[in-house]
Amino acid sequence: EAKGKGRNAYEFYSSFMSEQAEQRLLMETNLNKALDRKEFILFYQPIIDLNSNKMRGGGEALIRWNHPELGLQSPASFISLAEETGLIIPPIGYWVIQSVCEQIKLWEKQYDMHDFRVAINISVVQFEDERFVEKVKTILEGTNIQPNLLEFEITESVMQNMETSIAVLGELQKVGIKISLDDFGTGYSSLSILKHLPINNIKIDKIFIDDLRAENDETIVQNIIDMSQNMNFKVVAEGIEHEGQLDFLKHNHCDYGQGYFFNRPQAVSDFEKNFG
Numbered sequence: 404e405a406k407g408k409g410r411n412a413y414e415f416y417s418s419f420m421s422e423q424a425e426q427r428l429l430m431e432t433n434l435n436k437a438l439d440r441k442e443f444i445l446f447y448q449p450i451i452d453l454n455s456n457k458m459r460g461g462g463e464a465l466i467r468w469n470h471p472e473l474g475l476q477s478p479a480s481f482i483s484l485a486e487e488t489g490l491i492i493p494p495i496g497y498w499v500i501q502s503v504c505e506q507i508k509l510w511e512k513q514y515d516m517h518d519f520r521v522a523i524n525i526s527v528v529q530f531e532d533e534r535f536v537e538k539v540k541t542i543l544e545g546t547n548i549q550p551n552l553l554e555f556e557i558t559e560s561v562m563q564n565m566e567t568s569i570a571v572l573g574e575l576q577k578v579g580i581k582i583s584l585d586d587f588g589t590g591y592s593s594l595s596i597l598k599h600l601p602i603n604n605i606k607i608d609k610i611f612i613d614d615l616r617a618e619n620d621e622t623i624v625q626n627i628i629d630m631s632q633n634m635n636f637k638v639v640a641e642g643i644e645h646e647g648q649l650d651f652l653k654h655n656h657c658d659y660g661q662g663y664f665f666n667r668p669q670a671v672s673d674f675e676k677n678f679g
């Protein structure tokens with residue numbers, strides 16, 4: 404009986420594995436063609452100014468893949484795959500920057516973009532292109548938008564190549580692009596990164612916002628806000644889902660917030676309703 408059970412477990416396991424592997428293969432082959440087939444879409448999530456409760460901070464562009472068979476896919480399911488397969492991430496990354504700039508150009512004609520910025524997530528892999536800054540400049544010139552309407556979000560993984568990162572970030576800032584440190588607190592070198600990297604904003608990771616009722620997390624969040632503001636960074640809290648979290652953050656003078664409590668990432672037509 405034990406033997407039979409074992410075999411069943413094995414069969415279950417192996418069919419589960421092959422399904423996973425099949426799915427991955429399906430993703431991988433299609434990912435190569437997704438750009439040409441125009442299957443990527445950008446959603447935007449408002450970043451709320453916690454003083455005015457308005458979308459003054461701007462929005463964050465978040466990529467989605469409209470897979471021909473699997474439907475709308477979130478980046479968790481394909482970004483790391485794209486990074487691993489190497490060749491794919493640069494074109495996707497440039498497509499995101501180009502698309503956001505074109506979108507900003509359209510918004511500039513219709514809305515008051517004073518104090519408004521669009522944030523783009525930049526994978527550390529993109530910094531490996533020696534011509535990254537040059538290509539970004541070309542996109543800016545081609546679309547003719549004000550560079551200060553753009554913000555690039557990087558993560559602590561840029562520490563892997565500190566010298567290059569410092570140089571690249573400095574050049575981007577010279578162009579007028581603001582730099583945010585995303586997912587702050589989840590990396591291995593949070594404090595030393597603040598000392599070395601040229602950045603403008605800190606985004607406190609959702610994991611610290613999730614448990615704001617826990618005493619330690621309150622202390623951590625309070626101190627990240629204080630320390631960041633003393634260093635002249637603006638602070639964004641990610642993943643606000645409840646009013647209690649918002650109250651705490653406002654009470655502690657956090658500058659900006661983002662989360663399902665305000666809005667989920669939205670398609671352009673819905674996002675535009677937040678301008679006002």
Ligand code: C2E
Nearest residue numbers: 465466477478499524525526642643644661662663664668
């Ligand atoms: P991120 O940059 O930290 O983006 C925040 C993620 O948290 C988004 O997930 C957003 O939808 C989600 N989120 C926002 N508020 C809440 C909330 O209140 N509750 C919960 N549970 N989640 C919330 P998304 O869109 O699935 O993106 C996941 C990650 O994929 C992003 O994390 C970013 O690292 C990466 N990503 C997204 N778009 C791009 C892109 O264009 N290029 C690159 N390289 N990475 C991207």
Ligand code: MG
Nearest residue numbers: 463524556585
């Ligand atoms: Mg981000």
Ligand code: MG
Nearest residue numbers: 585586606641
């Ligand atoms: Mg984040």
Ligand code: MG
Nearest residue numbers: 524558585586
């Ligand atoms: Mg992230």
